Amino acid sequence: MNQYNFAYLDEHTKRMIRRAILKAVAVPGYQVPFGSREMPLSYGWGTGGVQVTASVIGPDDVLKVIDQGADDTTNAVSIRKFFERTAAVRPTTRTDEATLIQTRHRIPETPLQAGQILVLQVPIPEPLRWLEPREAETRKMHALEEYGVMYVRLYEDITRHGKVAQTYEYPVLVNGRYLMRPSPIPKFDNPKLDGNPALLLFGAGREKRIYAVPPHTRVRSLDFDDHPFEVEHWDRPCALCGARGVFLDEIIVDDKGGRLFVCSDTDFCARRQADGGAGGDRP
């Protein structure tokens, strides 16, 4: 792979993206436009996240890539391999070992540490997108902090379903100012955004936007006083490691209605099993 620059992107592009990231960090939750490049993977597979990762990665980084909580699914494997080949970084599946984590749709169960960077892949960055079709108008709404319409959506959910039915991409207010779409993470992960000691970067390749939640930033999930924000609960522990209070995936195991609920975070689950932690609760 000598014919490619370190981490695939040319240095000018990296500099441009780093500038966008710096601006995003300076204005938490604000969507910074950037000149998104064609990447050797298709839109929807994490082109935004890959560009952010390529711009912040260094030879000494230890990289973990997550797809829906798992380290061994197609998207995670190919992106990890991509950076192994183009940046020769050391890969890992362990959340606590990684310095840089690119993720699709989950924040790891293992708490992140100061100094770590989490890069989230974002399909649609604009939280007001399905409420207001005009881009010029949504920018104006952000500029003027006109977020009443987002509450209209929550009102509608409660009216129709008795509760807010949004279970992923649950809208948050960052640092008391910008409304942000936290990428399609389950709302279960929303509390992890709040005051997280790691740097959270969001990259949307097709929509050409980068935004960020700097360490220890207040992130509040929108709710009503009489319908407070709640996360999902499961009435059983993980079938493999016995963890409670974690995000579980439902797996169909046969064609007779048999099903299993297991941790969506494979690294977390595997390490608990190795430690003989079955039956215990979340650390």
Place this chain on the structure above:
Amino acid sequence: MSRVEERPLLGVRGLGKRYGAQTGCLDVGFDLWPGEVLGVVGESGSGKTTVLNCLSGRVAADAGRVEYAARDGRIVDVLGLDESARRRLLRSEWGIVHQNPRDGLRMGVTAGANVGERLMALGARHYGQIRGLALDWLAQVEIDLDRIDDLPETFSGGMLQRLQIARTLVTGPRLVLMDEPTGGLDVSVQARLLDLLRGLVAELDLSAVIVTHDLAVARLLAHRLIVMRGGEAVESGLTDQVLDDPQHPYTQLLVSSVLHP
């Protein structure tokens, strides 16, 4: 209501707007006093709606000055406001009723959410209270309370207009701008809406500017009238005075053109 007010709620001076070579409106001026309803009448293309749009900032005026006495007593230079302050004013102290209720409503969400939207935009964060107020207002505009969770698409034209009025008035605006509020409705529905509007305006002590081409609407709702033609105000005065004893030839023509069945 026998209050003595020293200053008008809204003072408009020399308002002008050109669309290229066309005149939108020219040197329009009036005072609107608290609790007063001002009718702006004239034929299509006379500049009525341009005046209203200049006031609300949907169209940028070329000339003139609009002063508004805000709730906190400050005098606001409306045309000089930056966009954020202007939109805040429109949200909190003013209300706009569009001719076509579909322009003022969110057709994809329920009636309750439509009424609640302005409350939520102003910071209401209690679902139960928002819903309670929405129910109150649906009752005030005579919409069946069990329609609160229905989409506006299922409403008739008259109901849509009443819903739009509820949505506008729920936050207690002091000044309401209405553009042909009864346009496009059949006569009996119009009569009911006019009754309702007249009641609400009196009860809430609203000030309003109502643009209409319908002199009967103007006579029922407005205390004073401005007659516009070709972008200029040709005559103004008390409603009965203007309609019963028109002075300007155009007003005379306008009044004599009304059909009496």
